[in-house]
Amino acid sequence: MAERMVYPEWLEADEDVLAEEISQLESELYDSNEDFKAMRDERRKLLKGSPALNAVFDDGAPKALTAQEVESLIRILDLDNRMRNITDQAIFLYGRKNAYQFMRSMGIC
Numbered sequence: 001m002a003e004r005m006v007y008p009e010w011l012e013a014d015e016d017v018l019a020e021e022i023s024q025l026e027s028e029l030y031d032s033n034e035d036f037k038a039m040r041d042e043r044r045k046l047l048k049g050s051p052a053l054n055a056v057f058d059d060g061a062p063k064a065l066t067a068q069e070v071e072s073l074i075r076i077l078d079l080d081n082r083m084r085n086i087t088d089q090a091i092f093l094y095g096r097k098n099a100y101q102f103m104r105s106m107g108i109c
Helices: 015-032 034-048 051-059 067-105
Strands: none
Touching: 015 034, 015 067, 034 051, 034 067, 051 067
16 A cells, blocks of 8 residues: 655645635625525524524533424534535535646646
C-alpha cells in the first residue's frame, strides 16, 4: 500500500475560514435555491413557535417537550438533514469547479 503524503498547507488550514465559506455558500443557497429557502423558513417558523425547542438548540439544555414539540423536533431534524445534503452537494460542485479552474490555469486540462 502506498504511503500517503500530508501537505503542510493542509495542516495549517483555518477552520474558521472554512466555516465562513460554508456560511456564505448557505446564504447564496437561501437566495438561489427555492427548496433550501422553503426548508430554512419552515425550520425558523417551527423554532419560533416553541421556546422549549429554542432552548434545546440554543442552550443545549434538556427540556421536557410536549408531543407536538417532539413532532416539530423530528421535522426540524429532517429539515436539517435535507438542507445539509443540499449544502454538501453545493460544496462538492464548488470544489470541483475550483479544482478544474486551477488545473486549467496550469495548463493541465
